[in-house]
Amino acid sequence: MANSPTESDLKKNLASLRIGLFTDTYAPQVNGVSISLQLVSEGLQKRGHQVTIFAPRIPGYTDEKPGVVRLPSLKYLNDPPIYVAVLGTPRSTWSLTRKHFDVLHAHSPLTVGLLAYFTASTKNLPLIYTYHTSITDYTHYLKIIGGTALIRHAARWFSTTSTNLGDQIVVPSPKFHRLLLEQKVTKPIYTIPNGIDLSNFKTAKNPGSFRNRLGLKPDTPVLLTVGRVDPEKRLDFLIDAFALLADRIPEAHLVFAGDGSARKKLEEHAAATSVKHRIHFLGMVGRADLPDLLHDGTVFLSASTTEVHPISVIEAIASGLPLVAVQDEAFEGMIVENENGHLTPLDVNAFSDTLVRLLSDPEKLARYGKRSMELSEKFSIEGQVRALEALYMEAILQNWRGSLASRISARLKL
Numbered sequence: 290m291a292n293s294p295t296e297s298d299l300k301k302n303l304a305s306l307r308i309g310l311f312t313d314t315y316a317p318q319v320n321g322v323s324i325s326l327q328l329v330s331e332g333l334q335k336r337g338h339q340v341t342i343f344a345p346r347i348p349g350y351t352d353e354k355p356g357v358v359r360l361p362s363l364k365y366l367n368d369p370p371i372y373v374a375v376l377g378t379p380r381s382t383w384s385l386t387r388k389h390f391d392v393l394h395a396h397s398p399l400t401v402g403l404l405a406y407f408t409a410s411t412k413n414l415p416l417i418y419t420y421h422t423s424i425t426d427y428t429h430y431l432k433i434i435g436g437t438a439l440i441r442h443a444a445r446w447f448s449t450t451s452t453n454l455g456d457q458i459v460v461p462s463p464k465f466h467r468l469l470l471e472q473k474v475t476k477p478i479y480t481i482p483n484g485i486d487l488s489n490f491k492t493a494k495n496p497g498s499f500r501n502r503l504g505l506k507p508d509t510p511v512l513l514t515v516g517r518v519d520p521e522k523r524l525d526f527l528i529d530a531f532a533l534l535a536d537r538i539p540e541a542h543l544v545f546a547g548d549g550s551a552r553k554k555l556e557e558h559a560a561a562t563s564v565k566h567r568i569h570f571l572g573m574v575g576r577a578d579l580p581d582l583l584h585d586g587t588v589f590l591s592a593s594t595t596e597v598h599p600i601s602v603i604e605a606i607a608s609g610l611p612l613v614a615v616q617d618e619a620f621e622g623m624i625v626e627n628e629n630g631h632l633t634p635l636d637v638n639a640f641s642d643t644l645v646r647l648l649s650d651p652e653k654l655a656r657y658g659k660r661s662m663e664l665s666e667k668f669s670i671e672g673q674v675r676a677l678e679a680l681y682m683e684a685i686l687q688n689w690r691g692s693l694a695s696r697i698s699a700r701l702k703l
């Protein structure tokens with residue numbers, strides 16, 4: 290009988306891992322989770338690993354690159370369109386679980402995340418789970434019942450229970466590490482920040498292209514925000530703050546890049562102000578054009594308090610933008626008070642006054658922008674991938690040790 294492999298043998302075989310990434314949101318959807326997964330997948334493949342992504346099928350969309358398995362899905366929401374995977378018949382699920390992996394990584398607690406858990410349980414594979422979104426912050430999407438205490442309590446219970454299904458838990462920021470501890474998550478929690486390809490944002494390929502598109506001069510102050518246009522982002526707050534500073538900084542313009550369920554109401558809100566001609570909605574901007582947009586900005590803004598570790602902010606600081614944002618723990622390490630930006634209370638007067646002072650100080654704007662670029666260095670995709678790779682290998686070794694202990698125990702009983 291052949292000898293069982295030793296831990297040393299196992300480590301030698303981990304140079305190329307077979308990794309399954311499971312997500313309920315992926316391309317062509319544009320959000321932080323989808324973008325992060327694309328970057329992580331590409332980074333892992335560059336390091337020689339085999340990556341398969343499992344995601345819901347989106348009608349009319351075909352993946353350009355191999356390695357994506359689309360699961361049967363049903364439309365859950367119309368605006369924005371969201372599709373939820375259907376696990377299918379027992380036969381199709383069993384066929385899926387027979388694919389061989391070294392480690393599985395779930396990026397959602399919903400149906401695709403449950404499929405990851407069932408697959409890991411069936412094949413005795415280690416399961417990593419990344420907690421990307423505070424479920425209790427999104428119960429309003431349940432319409433009438435979303436704001437009830439019962440639903441919020443249920444969301445908190447589901448958050449804790451689904452997270453504990455993983456063997457190891459990853460969070461992108463210290464904010465969520467603290468949140469999961471408060472929710473009594475018992476599994477080991479590791480903080481691995483989101484990363485981007487920093488080199489893409491250091492310079493602009495077409496400087497001034499977005500200013501030209503909007504008819505703005507090179508020295509016009511451009512207040513910029515990029516991301517989903519949904520209610521929890523509080524973008525109406527930014528319009529109100531801009532309206533307050535408009536007379537004090539008469540040459541400033543406010544620019545929104547992105548799309549979402551709240552765009553129509555936001556445009557109506559802007560149209561009702563006296564400065565509507567200085568508020569612009571660009572809609573979706575392709576990722577290849579984002580560096581040009583960010584380098585045409587003067588200050589990056591955020592009013593959201595539901596962020597985890599926003600990639601849009603990493604892209605902004607990598608592009609050398611100062612920031613003004615509403616206070617939120619998600620910005621820890623990304624916005625440093627009086628170094629590259631300011632955090633204010635959720636108060637339009639305080640936010641507006643802070644912006645006026647910053648825009649009135651060109652030397653501070655330049656200094657803050659330089660510091661932003663320095664702070665961005667710790668948020669590289671290479672660093673994120675290396676940290677995940679190390680966690681995968683440790684999870685595989687722990688799983689092997691547990692299996693070995695079980696086999697030894699079974700033999701001793703015999």
